[in-house]
Every structure is written in structure tokens, then in C-alpha cells.
Amino acid sequence: MQRSFWQRLSIINTYLWAFRLSVLLVVVWGSLGTFQAGCRSALTICDFKSKYAPNVWLDLLVFGLSQGSVYALIALGYTMVYGILRMINFAHGDVFMAGAYTAFYLAAAFGRSGFLNRSPLISLAAVLALAMITATAIALILERVAYRPLRRAPRLVPLISAIGASFFLEYAFRGFFGSGFQAYPEWQIFTGEWVIAGIGILRTQAVVIVASVLLMAALYTFVMRTKTGTAMRAVSEDLEVASLMGIDVDRVIVITFGIGGAAAGAAGVLYALVFKQVHFFMGFFPGIKAFTAAVLGGIGNIPGAMIGGLFLGIFESVGPILFLEGLRVPGIYPTGIPAPYQLKDVIAFTMLVMVLIFRPSGILGERLATKKA
Amino acid sequence: MALLDLESVHVYYGNIHALKGISLTVEEGEIVALLGANGAGKTTTLRTISGLLRPREGRVRLRGEPIDTLPPHVIVYKGIGHAPEGRRIFARLTVEENLKMGAYARSDAQGIRDDMDRVFVLFPRLKERIAQVAGTLSGGEQQMLAIGRALMARPRLLLLDEPSMGLAPVLVEQIFETVKSINQQGTTILLVEQNAYMALTIAHRGYVLQTGEIALSGRAEELQANEEVRRAYLGG
Numbered sequence: 139m140q141r142s143f144w145q146r147l148s149i150i151n152t153y154l155w156a157f158r159l160s161v162l163l164v165v166v167w168g169s170l171g172t173f174q175a176g177c178r179s180a181l182t183i184c185d186f187k188s189k190y191a192p193n194v195w196l197d198l199l200v201f202g203l204s205q206g207s208v209y210a211l212i213a214l215g216y217t218m219v220y221g222i223l224r225m226i227n228f229a230h231g232d233v234f235m236a237g238a239y240t241a242f243y244l245a246a247a248f249g250r251s252g253f254l255n256r257s258p259l260i261s262l263a264a265v266l267a268l269a270m271i272t273a274t275a276i277a278l279i280l281e282r283v284a285y286r287p288l289r290r291a292p293r294l295v296p297l298i299s300a301i302g303a304s305f306f307l308e309y310a311f312r313g314f315f316g317s318g319f320q321a322y323p324e325w326q327i328f329t330g331e332w333v334i335a336g337i338g339i340l341r342t343q344a345v346v347i348v349a350s351v352l353l354m355a356a357l358y359t360f361v362m363r364t365k366t367g368t369a370m371r372a373v374s375e376d377l378e379v380a381s382l383m384g385i386d387v388d389r390v391i392v393i394t395f396g397i398g399g400a401a402a403g404a405a406g407v408l409y410a411l412v413f414k415q416v417h418f419f420m421g422f423f424p425g426i427k428a429f430t431a432a433v434l435g436g437i438g439n440i441p442g443a444m445i446g447g448l449f450l451g452i453f454e455s456v457g458p459i460l461f462l463e464g465l466r467v468p469g470i471y472p473t474g475i476p477a478p479y480q481l482k483d484v485i486a487f488t489m490l491v492m493v494l495i496f497r498p499s500g501i502l503g504e505r506l507a508t509k510k511a
Numbered sequence: 512m513a514l515l516d517l518e519s520v521h522v523y524y525g526n527i528h529a530l531k532g533i534s535l536t537v538e539e540g541e542i543v544a545l546l547g548a549n550g551a552g553k554t555t556t557l558r559t560i561s562g563l564l565r566p567r568e569g570r571v572r573l574r575g576e577p578i579d580t581l582p583p584h585v586i587v588y589k590g591i592g593h594a595p596e597g598r599r600i601f602a603r604l605t606v607e608e609n610l611k612m613g614a615y616a617r618s619d620a621q622g623i624r625d626d627m628d629r630v631f632v633l634f635p636r637l638k639e640r641i642a643q644v645a646g647t648l649s650g651g652e653q654q655m656l657a658i659g660r661a662l663m664a665r666p667r668l669l670l671l672d673e674p675s676m677g678l679a680p681v682l683v684e685q686i687f688e689t690v691k692s693i694n695q696q697g698t699t700i701l702l703v704e705q706n707a708y709m710a711l712t713i714a715h716r717g718y719v720l721q722t723g724e725i726a727l728s729g730r731a732e733e734l735q736a737n738e739e740v741r742r743a744y745l746g747g
């Protein structure tokens with residue numbers, strides 16, 4: 139029986155549509171406002187120029203890309219573990235922190251001895267390697283101690299265990315290394331800009347982007363082309379049948395945690411390269427952002443995590459200025475929202491909420507219903 | 512010594528007593544049919560043999576060696592292949608990757624290639640779709656892939672759980688032909704089937720399960736001639 143459009147429009151649907159429309163309105167109104175900010179008044183016809191020069195937008199884009207590639211690296215760990223165990227490893231952000239924090243001591247020692255700038259590439263490789271090894275080790279210990287014993291427990295139980303493990307790691311690092319910020323030493327060759335085709339790009343950001351792309355390409359090739367990678371995908375589809383193929387499921391789970399940990403460790407160093415400091419709590423926000431990125435791309439989906447990470451990074455960096463700076467709210471903010479950059483997290487989490495409501499399967503994911511959970 | 516023997520195996524799902532002391536044997540080179548109504552415990556029996564379920568009492572032995580405490584992937588290495596009920600191919604993997612996963616436990620690259628060719632001789636359709644994602648195959652093609660995948664392990668003993676389920680009659684015939692030829696090439700088969708008539712046509716011996724117990728057993732011709740079996744499973 140065909141009901142009319144108005145009959146089908148329930149109250150909840152109305153609210154959802156109103157929510158969609160208002161977000162759209164804010165985005166359009168804000169963006170228009172931003173591009174007219176250079177004009178004397180909103181009524182002047184002007185040629186849609188923002189008060190920012192094109193290269194400012196480009197800087198924001200590059201910053202977003204570098205930030206996003208760090209999110210993407212972390213998101214891979216969330217998504218791969220979810221794909222296999224249908225579990226959110228909430229301690230993953232702290233694995234990232236542990237990698238960056240441990241490698242900080244090596245970087246600082248290199249800095250004191252002068253090795254850091256004498257052989258910048260070797261020292262960066264060593265710092266990355268240490269971070270990846272530490273993070274992998276911690277991820278494996280977590281799996282063994284906090285998750286494996288609970289594999290047959292109801293799904294809420296490992297989640298609680300993950301949150302506990304997250305606090306454990308944070309406060310263990312705080313206990314051992316103090317609660318202050320530690321300044322990461324700087325590599326001299328990575329300060330300043332490289333000019334590529336007339337466009338200046340901050341060197342740290344270029345390094346972050348290139349390193350992440352290489353790591354992601356390596357990981358993707360591993361998952362798609364090798365026997366073990368194929369086994370990982372098989373286990374994530376049907377754990378029981380995978381075991382009937384002779385695949386040692388426990389071993390695959392260990393490898394998955396290991397790879398996710400290594401990617402998070404590398405991401406930790408890259409993050410510290412940009413923000414130049416480490417802190418015991420530094421994993422929390424990037425962890426949640428990366429989780430958002432994984433959901434955005436379709437949780438369980440590896441290319442989705444990469445795309446979701448980049449997308450979120452760019453949105454977060456370009457969004458505040460584009461959508462909010464020119465958002466004139468009559469009577470309250472007649473010239474647009476002040477300090478819009480403070481609101482970048484609002485943008486990120488609005489995106490998370492919107493994805494969860496309107497497309498829970500994410501950009502690349504299949505519908506959750508078709509997945510046997 | 513029998514290739515496989517089960518000795519008074521009891522299996523429970525929580526409080527449900529699903530297998531109540533099953534004993535059966537499968538000799539090298541045989542096709543043995545395992546028949547029974549819905550819910551009789553056929554799938555449970557196969558899952559117990561391949562280690563997905565643990566018997567609470569009783570033993571499962573492969574050539575005399577107890578295997579009922581081993582994890583499933585180790586049992587595969589011992590030579591048991593299992594094409595589970597309902598196909599359960601890896602839908603997001605390609606046909607080729609599915610077959611390669613079937614051969615996961617092996618490391619002889621040449622042998623794997625030969626066996627893949629053997630599967631393609633049995634099922635030419637799969638060869639045409641080698642690079643296709645398995646989830647997009649038709650139901651019949653997926654069933655072929657599920658059997659092909661189990662063959663890729665080159666098992667000594669192949670457990671087939673309703674290979675003809677949901678297939679068109681022509682395909683059913685083809686599947687049974689295939690099962691017979693796999694057997695003639697040296698693979699021992701334990702076959703679970705709803706289609707009791709066809710199963711008994713190709714099998715050497717059979718067992719009839721009834722609510723977790725073996726009600727009847729014997730040579731295939733005897734079972735086909737048996738009044739009770741005819742009434743209950745052969746529609747006559």
C-alpha cells in the first residue's frame with residue numbers, strides 16, 4: 139500500500155531533515171560570508187574574494203592533509219581490529235602516544251649528541267623504528283592481556299576492558315615520565331619551507347605526508363597482495379570458515395594488532411614532528427579523531443580509513459575558516475564568528491554525528507545490516 | 512584401521528544435548544552418506560569432526576589418532592577439509608583468492624597450481640570468473656566455489672554439508688557427478704545430504720541420524736531398499 143509523502147514523514151524524520159537543512163544552511167551561509175568578508179558590506183556586489191589570499195587556503199589544505207594522514211595511520215588500527223573482532227580498541231590512541239613518547243627519549247639523546255642533525259634521515263628512521271617497535275609491543279601485550287581472554291565474552295566486556303587499558307597506559311606514562319609536556323627536538327633540515335613549483339610547503343608537513351603515504355601504500359600492498367594479508371581479509375569476513383581453511387585465527391589477530399600498532403607508532407612520531415611536543419594525554423584526541431575517521435570511511439574498511447582520515451583532516455583545517463569565519467549571526471556575531479579555529483573539533487564531531495545518523499556505513503562501507511556482526 | 516572414527520560422541524549446545532553418543536566410521540576411499548531430518552544433528556557431527564565443536568564425551572580419531580582436542584586449523588593440516596553448510600565463501604575476496612585460501616595450509620606452489628587447474632576442469636565456470644569478487648557469483652557458482660575451495664586443501668577426508676542445497680536440478684546432478692569423480696580421484700568423502708536418494712546413489716555406505724542418535728546404518732543399497740528409509744526420506 140502506497141502511503142503519501144506526508145503520511146510517511148514521521149516526527150523523527152522531520153527533525154532529521156531539519157538537522158540536515160540547518161547544517162547545510164550554516165555551511166552555505168558561512169562560506170558565502172567568508173568569501174564576502176573582503177567587501178565593505180554584504181550588499182556590495184563583489185567578486186567572491188575572501189580576505190585570505192589563495193596561498194593561505196593552500197597552506198590550510200596542506201596542513202589538513204598532513205593532519206589527516208596522521209589520522210589515517212591511526213584509523214587503520216581501529217578499522218583492522220574492528221574488521222576482525224568487531225570491537226573498538228579504545229586504547230589505540232594510547233598506543234600512538236606510547237610510541238611517540240618512547241621515541242622522544244631517543245630523539246632527545248640524538249639531539250644532545252648532535253647526531254640528530256648530522257644524519258637527519260638516519261636519525262629520523264631510527265626514531266620511527268623505535269616508536270613502531272614500542273607501539274607494536276604494547277599493542278600485542280594489550281591483545282594478549284586485555285582482549286584475548288575476553289574473546290568469547292559479550293561484546294560490551296572487551297570494550298570496557300579497552301577503556302580500562304587506555305587509562306592504564308595514560309597513567310602509567312604519567313607516573314613514569316611526569317605529567318608535563320616534553321619538547322621534541324627539531325630536525326634542522328625539516329624547518330622552513332620547500333618551494334615546489336612556486337608553492338611554499340612547510341617541510342615538516344611534506345615529510346609527514348610523504349612518510350604516511352609510503353606507510354599506507356606498504357600496508358595496503360601487504361593486505362591486498364600477500365598470503366597473510368589475504369588471510370586477514372578472510373578472517374575479517376568469516377572467522378570460523380577461515381579456521382576451516384587452516385588459517386590460525388589467533389596468529390592473524392596478533393598480526394593485525396601488530397600492524398595497527400606499528401602504524402600508530404609511526405603516526406605518533408609524525409604527529410610530534412608537527413606539534414613538537416609529547417604528553418601522556420596526547421593520544422586521546424587524535425585517537426578519537428582517528429576513530430571518527432574510521433567511522434567516516436566505513437569501519438572495517440581499510441581504504442575507507444585512509445580516505446576518512448584525509449577527509450577529516452582537510453575538513454578540520456579548512457572548515458572553520460570556510461564555514462564559520464564568515465558566519466554572520468545577526469545581533470550576536472554581526473561580522474562572523476570570532477576565533478573560528480577554536481571550533482575545529484566541533485566540525486569534526488558534527489561530522490561524526492552526521493555520519494552516524496545519516497550514513498552509519500560510512501563513505502565506503504557496506505550497510506551494517508548486511509554484515510554479520 | 513578406519514580413516515575416521517567417532518566413538519560414542521556426545522555434544523551439547525549449552526543444555527541442549529545435540530549428539531547423544533554417535534559412533535561411526537569412514538574407511539579410506541569410501542563415500543559415506545549421513546542422512547536425517549532437519550535438526551537431527553548432521554551439521555553438528557561435521558562441525559565436531561573439524562574441531563569447531565568439542566565433544567563433552569567420546570572420541571574422534573583420524574587413523575587412530577585422537578583429534579577431538581585439536582583446534583580447527585590444526586585439523587586441516589591433518590588432512591580434513593570441510594565445505595560448511597550454506598556455502599560461506601569469502602564474498603569480498605575474488606574467486607582466485609578464495610581458492611588460494613582453500614590451499615592456505617599448503618606450501619607446494621606447483622601442486623597448488625595443478626589443483627587449481629583440476630578445480631577449473633571440474634567447474635569451467637569458475638575459470639571464466641577467476642578475477643570476479645565471489646559475492647557477485649550466482650548461487651550455483653558459489654556452491655561450486657565452496658566445493659572447489661575445500662578441494663584446494665587436497666584433503667584426505669572431505670566433509671560436505673549439503674552441497675546440493677538450493678540448486679537447480681541440473682546443477683544438483685552435476686554436483687553429485689563431481690563428488691563421485693572427486694572420490695574416484697582418491698578423496699574419501701563424508702556427505703551430508705537432504706537429497707537422500709541422490710546421496711545413496713553415489714555413496715558406498717550410509718548412516719541415518721535421528722534426534723542426535725544413529726537410527727540405522729548399512730550399505731547404500733540396503734538403505735535404499737529399507738522400508739523405513741523409503742518412507743521417511745525417499746518419498747515412497
Ligand SMILES: Nc1ncnc2c1ncn2[C@@H]1O[C@H](COP(=O)(O)OP(=O)(O)OP(=O)(O)O)[C@@H](O)[C@H]1O
Binds near residue numbers: 524551
Ligand atoms: N548454535 C546452536 N545453539 C543451540 N542449538 C543448536 C545450535 N546449532 C544447532 N542446534 C540444535 O542442535 C540440533 C542439531 O542441529 P544440526 O544443525 O546439527 O542439524 P542438521 O541435522 O544439520 O539439520 P539441517 O538438516 O536442518 O541442517 C538441532 O536441534 C538444533 O536446533
Ligand SMILES: [Mg+2]
Binds near residue numbers: 553554555596
Ligand atoms: Mg545442517
